[in-house]
Amino acid sequence: MLYETAARAEELLSLNIEDLDLGFRRGRVHSKGGAIEYVHWATGTARLLPRLLRGRTSGPVFLADRRAPASGPRAPAAADICPETGRGRLSYPRAEYLLKPATAALDPHKKDWTLHQLRHSALQHLAVDGRTAPELQAKSRHQHLASLGRYVQLGEQALRPGHRQRRPRRPPQTPLTRIGTVDGGNSARVGPLTPLAVRLLLKPRARDRPAPHGEGQAEAELAKAQFVIDVQGKLQALWETLSESALTDDTMPPCSPGSSR
Numbered sequence: 001m002l003y004e005t006a007a008r009a010e011e012l013l014s015l016n017i018e019d020l021d022l023g024f025r026r027g028r029v030h031s032k033g034g035a036i037e038y039v040h041w042a043t044g045t046a047r048l049l050p051r052l053l054r055g056r057t058s059g060p061v062f063l064a065d066r067r068a069p070a071s072g073p074r075a076p077a078a079a080d081i082c083p084e085t086g087r088g089r090l091s092y093p094r095a096e097y098l099l100k101p102a103t104a105a106l107d108p109h110k111k112d113w114t115l116h117q118l119r120h121s122a123l124q125h126l127a128v129d130g131r132t133a134p135e136l137q138a139k140s141r142h143q144h145l146a147s148l149g150r151y152v153q154l155g156e157q158a159l160r161p162g163h164r165q166r167r168p169r170r171p172p173q174t175p176l177t178r179i180g181t182v183d184g185g186n187s188a189r190v191g192p193l194t195p196l197a198v199r200l201l202l203k204p205r206a207r208d209r210p211a212p213h214g215e216g217q218a219e220a221e222l223a224k225a226q227f228v229i230d231v232q233g234k235l236q237a238l239w240e241t242l243s244e245s246a247l248t249d250d251t252m253p254p255c256s257p258g259s260s261r
Helices: 009-013 043-053 092-103 115-128 133-140 145-158 195-202 217-251
Strands: 026-030 036-040 063-067 087-089 177-182 187-192
Touching: 009 026, 009 092, 009 115, 092 115, 115 133, 133 145
Parallel strands: none
Antiparallel strands: 026 036, 063 087, 177 187
């Protein structure tokens, strides 16, 4: 139940049978601050709960393995005693003591597991499966999304390369052109623009730069866009002129010495 609900151990250990809704697979718990919330479990817990309750209809869900003392300083409150069996509510230290030997053989690091590790593992596995931070918050009932940062980071690190979402590629764009000469200046050649040339061509003039803040920011942005459009139009016109010039140079016969075109 701890793993499937990703709840805090104290919340589940304080459950009473009256708080269970077996039909909807949920339980009413008192979270931090005293708020009443619901935790939800899956098929595994739904199958084991009837075996744990054994027909009991009231009292704590999780019981200790011995009867509670009826008097003395160690006597629990009446709400923490099962009215049918007389056994007391299972405490956190006792539950963790029972968990450690039961999971010692399953731990690959040969360390004793704690109750909180079940909650931590549940959230981490949900993050690995691709659940978002708001979905993890709905499951764990954290008050702030910042508390889930470590679980999301662990989930991203554990993702296999095939499961990692990649950013969509941008569609190919027509490269700008650069004007140059070959053959001693007798013909024109057009090639890709260098990054420096692109920045110089598209850099707005000082009077066209948008103000950091103020009422004239929209007008400055519009002027900058118009400037870029003008530069692109001039480049296109220059491209067509040089292309026609290059075709003319290829079709005309070479000039003889002393003659002019």
